[in-house]
Amino acid sequence: MRPLVDLVLVAAFLVLFVLTVRVEPRRWLAGVLLAGALWAATTAAGASPLVLPWVGATVLGLLFVGNGVRMVRPASRNKANAVALVLGLAMLAATVLAVVLLPSSPSAGASTSRGAVLGLVVLLLPGYPGLVLLSYALYCLAYLRRRARPEPAAIIALGSGLVNGTVPTLLANRLDATGKAWRDERALGHDPLVVPSGGQGDDEPMAEGVAMTAYLVAHGMPREALAIEDRSTTTEENLLLSREILRARGIDDTGHLRVVTSSYHVGRAALLTRRLDLDADVTGAPTAWYFLPSAFLREYLAALTLHPRINLAGLGVWIAGTAFFLAYAVPRG
Incomplete structure (x- = not known):
């Protein structure tokens, strides 16, 4: 039954995506809908619902690390690169911690609850910005594939x-x-x-x-x-x-x-x-391919500032959903 529900969600997200881009293709919502369809598709295939947050967090962490390692060159040593390096390493560490600890959650001991809680840290820390990065990348890819209208003024x-x-x-x-x-x-x-x-x-x-x-x-x-x-x-x-x-x-x-x-x-x-x-x-x-990772990271961070209220609201929903999951879905010892 669950795979069928997920497939219905995939179809619904894709229909909403098509309707959205027909009305206005320059909306980040298009990427959010594609990310939702991809998330439902991964769970329909039997994957954990945490796979997509983990992947997004890992990619974002690697982008930060890649940008931060520039500080090893004397001409690029500055606070921004140092912060990027530390933030990227922290995101990767949190993601690895979740991957290591979460598989122990199905058993029912006290340690299970503690392990699951630690594992779900990725939902509150790098998971959300990782998913937002994924949605922005999907929006950009969808828009890039669009053909420009002829006869511009x-x-x-x-x-x-x-x-x-x-x-x-x-x-x-x-x-x-x-x-x-x-x-x-x-x-x-x-x-x-x-x-x-x-x-x-x-x-x-x-x-x-x-x-x-x-x-x-x-x-x-x-x-x-x-x-x-x-x-x-x-x-x-x-x-x-x-x-x-x-x-x-x-x-x-x-x-x-x-x-x-x-x-x-x-x-x-x-x-x-x-x-x-x-x-x-x-x-x-x-x-040039070697310029893309750091340039895209800067664009993503700049794009976040265009919708501060929406992103704060999304983060609030993410935190509330995670709190609910911890309260009702994680087994207690």
Whole structure:
């Protein structure tokens, strides 16, 4: 009977996912629903309901450790990397502790209860953020698979840091993707305005938007097709200040927009366009594999700040559910 219930849950979560992305694909809820379907599927297959929290916690712990080990290099020694290393090791230790202790819970001695309680620490500590990470990754993957609408009124290229005043590979990939999108639209008879967006950092000799414009012109895009945004310092400012430029040109309300960034950045950028009420499709440029883990971790942590109340409410529900489980489901000695 239990596997049948789990399969019904899988189907329900998937139906809700399809309905959600049809109405608005830029919602983290899509990833939550996919995570729910995956969780129900694992229990339907006979796995422990703790497998998914364990996996999520392990992956998140490894991401923190990977980011933290940078501190072994003198140039990267800072408090943030040290905290990441300690937090990652703690998450991995808690997860291992749960895996070791929880199998003893089916027997009915006093030690069983203590072992089960210690094992379930993973639910209150790394389990919840691990599941949230899984839901965010699933949301990002689902959104990345979505095909962008044709005929955007404008294309916004999001900037990233310059290296020694020049466009590095990461940013060049974004600009190459922008150029391709523009040429594809031109081939269809459309002429969208392109907005290279990025301000000047303290260690940069010029605004990113200026360097991005020079790169695009050098790679065959006419200068009249470009409108520089050179004041932004964050992704949100990229979008807001680019919208100001489009409004000044009478483009803001003439159709949807295309936003181009790196693949790891697509999910959060899409959440921001929805939050700012921008009708936009976000597409991703290729990113070197070795850059992805630390970059995605930063995006996940930044995305958490976009929904603080929802995440706090989710954590509260998680704690209450775990407390209920400990009170009524764990055998007492």
